[in-house]
Amino acid sequence: MLKGLGGLLHRFRWSVLALTIVITVLAAYYGIGVFDTLKGASINDPGSEAIQAGKLIGSKLSSSSTDVVVLLSSPTLQASDDAFKQAVDDLQQKLQARSEVDSVTSYYTDKSAGMLSRDQHEILMLVNLSSDGAGKMGNYKNIAPLFTSPTLTVNTGGTIVSDIQFNDQTGADLQYAELVTLPIIALLLFLIFGGVIAALLPLIIGIFAIIGSFAILRLLSNFMEISSFAVDVVAFMGLGLAIDYSLFIVTRFREELLLNENDVRIALHLTLASAGRTVLFSGLTVGTSLICLLIFPEVLLRSIGLAAISSALVAMLASLLVLPALLAIFGLRINALSLNKVLRRRPKSVVQDHGAWYTLAKFVMRFSIPVTLVIVAFVLFLGTPFLHATFSSPDERSLPEGRSARVVQEHLKKNFVGQGVAEMDIAITTSGDVLSADNLALLQTYVARLQATPHVTSVLSLTSVDPRLTLKDYQQLYAHPESSPELAKVAKQLANGNVTEVIVTTDAVGHSDQAHALVGTIRDVAVPSGITRLIGGTNAVEADLFKNIEATIPWALSVMAIAILILLFLLTGSIIMPIKAIILNTLSLSATFGVLVWGFQDGNLQKLLHFQSIGSLDSTQTILIFALAFGLSMDYEVFLLSRIREQFDLTHSNREAVALGLQRTGGLITSAAILLAVVIGAFATSKIIFIQEIGVGVALAVLMDATLIRSLLVPAMMSLLGSANWWAPRPLRALWSVIGLRESEQSTLEQRPVPSELFLQDSEEKQIQTL
Incomplete structure (x- = not known):
């Protein structure tokens, strides 16, 4: 398959090297920016019901998810102490003065019991960021130094903070892994090859593969979300496969040099016709196996799948194009600085058959x-x-202990009432204004059915804010908002045009199998004619994710197997x-x-x-x-x-x-x-x-x-x-x-323009006859 490639690369070896250097410099310059484009790519199916519910609520209602959750705590002060309140006010004023911040609310402004810890030594502050300028992630980085207090301990959490901390930790882990790995790999290659030059070549190809893969990753980020975790995958796939392939190419090249009286051109020709064909096939096999990841609709899996396929193909191409050019340049010097000379060992003539x-x-x-x-x-x-395996979706618990996003999540579940239990956010769409008398009646009917569902502990909606009010009271008050400012505020948070949000709280622990089962139970609740609903929330997202994965796996495995x-x-x-x-x-x-x-x-x-x-x-x-x-x-x-x-x-x-x-x-x-x-x-x-x-x-x-x-x-x-x-x-x-697609040893032997005596030492009678 690759009969002519070896000779071609040998002839134009210096041109290939020059072109490789130019490509490497450009790829390094372009690819280094990949770290600024990576995101915490969604692990969820963008077409699932839960994701659609979240998008609808986020785009229509002011009660959409908070960008930054701030945990303010003190081991000595309580929230009722003036010093605690003053410290919170000072921080809130600093944040509100910044253009990057849209809104700031705290326990003192909202008076919600869910924002005060059980021991009253911790409170929550909720910050929504502007999407203008550097975007929400960039805006958070600009104001991150402000989240300090001389009186209180301040920890920040939420989706944006966890994404940034995942990205930062990924970059640090990658640097550390490379720092540890490269010296060990260099030593192992030296021991395997018994020489410095032969050992350095796979390492050079591995570094080239990483640089090239980062450039491709940066290019892909212009068209789709790329997970920060793709960097790790690219690094170990590119380096690992490049070293693997280089090991086979270099080993075969050294064998062919011995078999062909040190004729570099013939040795390179035969190396690519045999080992090169195997490397090509291997790269295609690895890339084909990873195609199954592209079948999953989750952005995380698709982005990592593309990254892994790209790194496998770059490693393969580098081993088939760049490495042979280097072998042609080094030629017989491939065995320079060898252990054989130091130890005065004679190199093996050919591979032993027995x-x-x-x-x-x-x-x-x-x-x-x-x-x-x-x-x-x-x-x-x-x-x-x-x-007995159980599965979950990644969240702040995957971060190292002590990271602020994880600290906030752990304290919310442990110390705050209503946190850590399974909640569901239901997006309701009506025909016409949701605050009309007829639509309020339909909504109350649906809410009553939800309240009667087993394991549902509370339902927050337009018609259940105050249990003392009847349906007629709600219809009258929403029709005249000036008569009840408090209900008007609720309506502003929970309703917009023909869309409203209903928040269902259950007694199930969040992220549990019971919580996921309850998602199906809530979805089975009959919906009155005239309204439609989408069930969302973290547990619904997880339930949809697991259901989607279960449905997609057979297709992915089928594609891989075929x-x-x-x-x-x-x-x-x-x-x-x-x-x-x-x-x-x-x-x-x-x-x-x-x-x-x-x-x-x-x-x-x-x-x-x-x-x-x-x-x-x-x-x-x-x-x-x-x-x-x-x-x-x-x-x-x-x-x-x-x-x-x-x-x-x-x-x-x-x-x-x-x-x-x-x-x-x-x-x-x-x-x-x-x-x-x-x-x-x-x-x-x-x-x-x-x-x-x-x-x-x-x-x-x-x-x-x-x-x-x-x-x-x-x-x-x-x-x-x-x-x-x-x-x-x-x-x-x-x-x-x-x-x-094969290149048998028989055809390879026929191509060797060398005396048959070289094969007599290690060939069987059939091989001699064939030659």
């Missing part, structure tokens, strides 16, 4: 049944904790091999998720990773981990199967092909898995829980796949299946003979 991996494969295939039973039982045992089946069929010519690969990957991932439940949901990794368990796994990150881990696992599947297919074409022996294929790739796959696990595992040091979940989950999946699955279970299963491994219906076999 080494440790070959012996392991033969042993596994000899005892294939007990090996299969033991490995499958062990993997299923690791996966058993997943049977894509993998097609690609691996084109690689192997078999339909059994792709099916087996999907089953084994799913089996491996079940163990990974079992460990995640044990470690994060059950809290057994709290002390080691310094986090506080919230008793559940993040629902969206679980999907992300599955997609990333599945794609990266298929990466190694391609490397192994491509070599097994090559050997099968030569030997026509299933057992020999498996043993030789594992011998040729076992060490490389293990090395690549260790490097990738180090890159990804560095994100376990993050201070954000769900990023830790990604780091641990994907790193564990990669290591488990490269050891238990690829080294043991795959050879055992292929031995059990025997010749059935390569089965395909006759029409598909005919199709594959025409379009099968």
